[in-house]
Amino acid sequence: MIGSLTSTDHKRIALNLGLMSLFYFVLGGCFALMIRTQLAVPGGTFLSDQKYNEIFTMHGSTMIYLFVTPMSLALALYLVPLQIGARAVAAPRVALTGFWMWIFGGLIMQSGWLSTGGPGQDGWFSYAPLSSGTYTPGWGMDMWVLGVDLAALGMILIAVSVALTIARHRAPGMTTLRMPVFTWTALVSVLMVIAAFPMLVVVMSLLFIDRHGAHIFVNFQGSVDYQNLFWFFGHPVVYVMFFPYLGCAAEAVAANAHKRWFGYMAFVLSMMSFSVLSVSVWGHHMFVTGGVTNQYFAFTSTLLIVPAGIEYFDLIGTLLGGAIVMRTAMLFALGFFVQFLIGGASGIWTASPVLDYHAYGSYFVVAHFHYTLFAGSVFGFFAGVYHWFPKVTGARLREGLGKVHFVLLLIGTNATFFPQLILGYDGMPRRIANYPTHPGWQLLNDISSVGAGIIAVGVAVFLANLVVSLRRREAAGDDPWEGQTLEWWTTSPPPRFNFERPLPPITSYAPLLDLRERAAELAERAQEAQPRGAEV
């Protein structure tokens, strides 16, 4: 046990990080169910206003700082070294330290529940001056600030380790333009963590000082400054919460279509333009402040259509002409791409200031980011789980339970979040503990609450699937899906130093597919040569 917690094996650290993140997913999900219970009726009394504010804040904060973002890094830390043929990560102790800082960050943030004033209660971005000592006194909120700070620092360290690994430990032949699709998505993510998270560390540290008498974020300029600084981190992080899951979905699609991912070069370029644009769009969160140049941020944000569009071109190119098998991983991957269309379209919508003047701060936005984070990233995450679970554990997940899980999640997600698009358009603000009786609102909220229940059942089926598949193991073998990348070359689970036999020649971003294709060609040629001779 202790050995596992202090191991410098990247797989061990990543697994611990992933399991802890998964725990926070369930915890954040419980908070979500409490939100939806409260909002099932107008003027709900299930939670007091104070408790509601704590719950929605901790729901968002837990999901972002303690689940989706660290889970991205866990996937990267586990898979990247395997995909690039490395024996270990660079600077494993840095990654381990990062893991522990993140662990303490999370515990510190949640420890606010023990304070009488309650934990963080100002939303996941805790705008100043509301989050200052004047308006939100109490050590619970202090713990939120410190927790976020520490978690962010920890995640920077993990990202550094992954980035160094890619820089220094690629196997011979693994040029940057032969790195697998997932590795590329992980690389841009960790680079964005390194570029943007220090800003979060700075903001949270300043906020902490502000809360204890320094009064930094005061007046108009102070509150605009806070928002500028925060969103300079806050937008890039949404891509950290997106890219690796896109990578998961892309790898699952490629394997299940038995083709390599289409348009690799364009994909790599789109990743790069995504990350460049992503540090220039933060002001789209501030259209209604009157404190930023709206036209500029509308320009950069709308341009995101281009790299996003490329992803879909490549997806369709991969599907066309494929030999498609509909395994659970494939279902989740396709769910990711299709539902993300709604998240993306509503994102371009809010990138238009005039439309955002209405949408900002409403349930429209809540629907938008759940279509990206839940219907998108979480579906991509499950695609990744079903795809790589056999590699990590040596056992397969049950396909039957997996399909039940998928169908429940698909129905639940759309039932929960689609009505919120309409509610927001109809004028329902977000972050309200109660809504007035208003024609149509109760019905839409009820559909949303029932949907949340269906999601909960779906997640329970998934957890059951994990337990069943680990208890009564169906051995997976080393390469159950005709994998294309190096992690399928080694044993399941991989040994301490990842590869025991020599690596195959690395000729492209799908080296194992290259091997199979060449073997097929040779066999064909041999067949052509033989029967002719027999005829004569």
Added chain:
Amino acid sequence: MPRAPPREKRLSPFALVNNRGIYSWLFSFYAPIGIGVVVLYTLIIVVAVLVYRRRKVPNRVHEAHRLELSYVVVLICMATGLLYLTYTAEHKVDDAQAYERPALSIDVTGARWEWLFHYPRYRITNESGAVGRQPLVVPVNEPIAFHISSDDVIHSFWIPEIRFKRDAMPHHTETVDLTFSRRGTFSGSCAEFCGLLHADMVFTVHVLSDSAFRTWAASGGKAAPWRTAS
């Protein structure tokens, strides 16, 4: 070419910007395009999956540089088109002050957890808070200068009827010109989380005819013309 945003016919000579109208104009482009894109791609993906589901041998095509490049050009054109529409609309909304000279101005102040509507010209102050639940009263089709500010934290002054909100920031006054184009009773709320009773920062908006508004103003805010006339 897209038509210019419609102008409300009955607007007074000074009112040039109909907020709701401009939003609807932009909506009429963005909504069909957005829905169209979602439906189109979904269909392509579903059909591709159904068609290639039972294939035994995959093809090996994995690049189409020319096609992809032309597609990128199409995407850029699409972004350009959307931006053109957005800028056209935003120019109207944001620069209203440049060509309007509102006769009426209202100071709106957010304070935890109510709104104050102060009419300097008529010496009327209405409070939306739990005690009086007093409304915001405005004349129809007339540009109004709103001076929006906050006494404490950030609030956001949102009136869904005119599809507009603007943050109320501490120690700062934002001025926006807004025009209500329909008579009636609407609701407004706070759209920036401001602490404990954020949900209670709702208010009523009465949009009255010019004469009804004058009656209300002349009475020092005592009359309630919305009760009788409708």
